[in-house]
Amino acid sequence: MIRNNWTREEITEIYNTPVLDLIYQAATVHRQHHDAQEVQVCTLLSVKTGGCSEDCAYCPQAARYHTDVKVHKLMEVEEVMQKAMEAKEAGSTRFCMGAAWREVRDNKDFDKVLSMVKGVSRLDMEVCCTLGMLTHEQAEKLKAAGLYAYNHNLDTSEEFYGDIITTRTYKDRLETLDNVRNAKISVCSGGIIGMGEKEQDRIGMLLTLATLPQHPESVPVNALVPVEGTPLEDQEKVSVWEMLRMIATARIIMPKAMVRLSAGRVRMTMEEQALCFLAGANSIFAGDKLLTTPNPGSVQDKEMFQLLNLKPRKSYKDLEKQVSAAL
Ligand code: SAM
């Protein structure tokens, strides 16, 4: 059963279940709603890098922090198409384009992004963007261009949000999610752990996500990648048990969502990642780079898929084709 009326008490109880029982329960829910061998493979591309006006404390792309990230203006459509084709070739079925923008503006750059969306969608990949805040009209335009999903993370709880970001509000974030949902674009929203938040903040974020009128179709769980020059550069690594609690709780309360084991895989062993898949994670970012930071390469991931008997999930477009061929 899919529920949107979870309470904080219920989620807290799930989150604090003895960890092996929690993994077992999440694995059970996972198997009721998904093929547990299937993992969605997504590729990220930073189409506009750095120089961002926001103050997100975790982010190497904020202009105000002194990090090694080189500012790069919006890429050309042809270059992006090349990268998308390479990602498809390497087995990805979702291609996510990220821009270090506070919000989308109605200008030439947005028109260029619309062309990128059109182009990638013609490759029969699920096209995703993460461009900051969107108005309803902008969401409609992206949808018309063929956008399949939009990523916009809540990042943490409403209470802790102001400790991490001051240049926009939680309400702004929720409004964009609403605009995306109303434009009938698939919603991808999750957060980051390891930023100094308390357990109640992790639970608070999960509560907000799981009580939206409709659950996000994807929930990325990122472990902070501490980057030198950002205010969070010295944060300690989160233990795998915390990652597991987050993934398993998300899986149990949002059973149909794709739960993505996102940033932070470079610091996890294969055994740790295997536990995350067991606990209900069924999506990853592939390729040796996330947006600006390293990610395990395809050789390592291929080995992991073979060892754990995982198979990449087909894109919804391939599934549509199979259905129409069968009719
Ligand atoms: N500028 C847009 C925005 O903020 O929505 C899109 C790009 S932004 C880089 C996308 C997401 O990446 C953030 O919401 C955050 O969850 C994640 N992220 C950024 N830096 C990270 C880091 N150092 N570690 C983990 N996740 C990070």
Ligand code: DTB
């Ligand atoms: C998400 O939740 N994680 C991805 C994607 N959505 C856009 C981004 C992770 C970024 C990690 C830091 C970096 O590489 O710059």
Ligand code: SF4
């Ligand atoms: Fe800008 Fe997005 Fe980074 Fe925040 S997370 S500084 S909005 S690129």
